[in-house]
Amino acid sequence: xxxxxxxxxxxxxxxxxxxxxxxxxxxxxxxxxxxxxxxxxxxxxxxxxxxxxxxxxxxxxxxxxxxxxxxxxxxxxxxxxxxxxxxxxxxxxxxxxxxxxxxxxxxxxx
Amino acid sequence: xxxxxxxxxxxxxxxxxxxxxxxxxxxxxxxxxxxxxxxxxxxxxxxxxxxxxxxxxxxxxxxxxxxxxxxxxxxxxxxxxxxxxxxxxxxxxxxxxxxxxxxxxxxxxxxxxxxxxx
Numbered sequence: 001x002x003x004x005x006x007x008x009x010x011x012x013x014x015x016x017x018x019x020x021x022x023x024x025x026x027x028x029x030x031x032x033x034x035x036x037x038x039x040x041x042x043x044x045x046x047x048x049x050x051x052x053x054x055x056x057x058x059x060x061x062x063x064x065x066x067x068x069x070x071x072x073x074x075x076x077x078x079x080x081x082x083x084x085x086x087x088x089x090x091x092x093x094x095x096x097x098x099x100x101x102x103x104x105x106x107x108x109x110x
Numbered sequence: 111x112x113x114x115x116x117x118x119x120x121x122x123x124x125x126x127x128x129x130x131x132x133x134x135x136x137x138x139x140x141x142x143x144x145x146x147x148x149x150x151x152x153x154x155x156x157x158x159x160x161x162x163x164x165x166x167x168x169x170x171x172x173x174x175x176x177x178x179x180x181x182x183x184x185x186x187x188x189x190x191x192x193x194x195x196x197x198x199x200x201x202x203x204x205x206x207x208x209x210x211x212x213x214x215x216x217x218x219x220x221x222x223x224x225x226x227x228x
Contacts, residue, residue: 040224100153
């Protein structure tokens with residue numbers, strides 16, 4: 001079964017607003033990553049946060065990780081229409097392979 | 111450098127047939143993972159190969175198999191196709207075992223192969 005569950009399943013916001021997506025996972029992890037997917041194409045890596053980190057920034061992206069709650073959140077600030085995509089969290093454990101969450105479908109309305 | 115290449119991009123097969131999908135990882139990457147993506151099940155891990163050895167396998171029937179060659183290119187094979195095998199099959203390329211080196215643990219995906227079984 002998949003490692004992560006994401007919430008909400010779908011999110012619709014106006015351009016310029018912030019978008020927050022949450023991810024919960026089940027077991028201990030080495031790192032957690034966020035990916036974006038446009039229209040059934042390949043996934044693109046966005047940001048990685050390690051289990052000993054609590055927060056990380058990359059451009060308009062902010063990721064937090066709470067290992068005690070086994071949860072992470074991705075914040076996209078000042079969203080743009082081009083941010084419309086599906087966003088997935090993925091966890092990497094000692095098994096090395098990535099387990100993906102169920103994804104959040106983000107729609108940014110111009 | 112060149113990205114991950116998956117071939118073919120689209121495929122239509124009949125139930126009962128078999129299919130082979132190919133993935134060429136990024137040069138220097140030795141780990142290749144395969145995923146099946148469907149609207150109902152999301153992204154499901156199939157298997158991972160590293161240096162020609164299968165290291166991990168997801169919960170899929172034996173009809174799904176794969177292999178990796180010495181140049182790190184990988185193929186996956188699905189035999190006796192069923193309608194439920196219709197999906198987007200994604201290949202992910204990574205350096206290999208986990209490391210704290212910057213960028214080491216990121217996966218790079220191909221555009222996928224869209225398989226339709228009729």
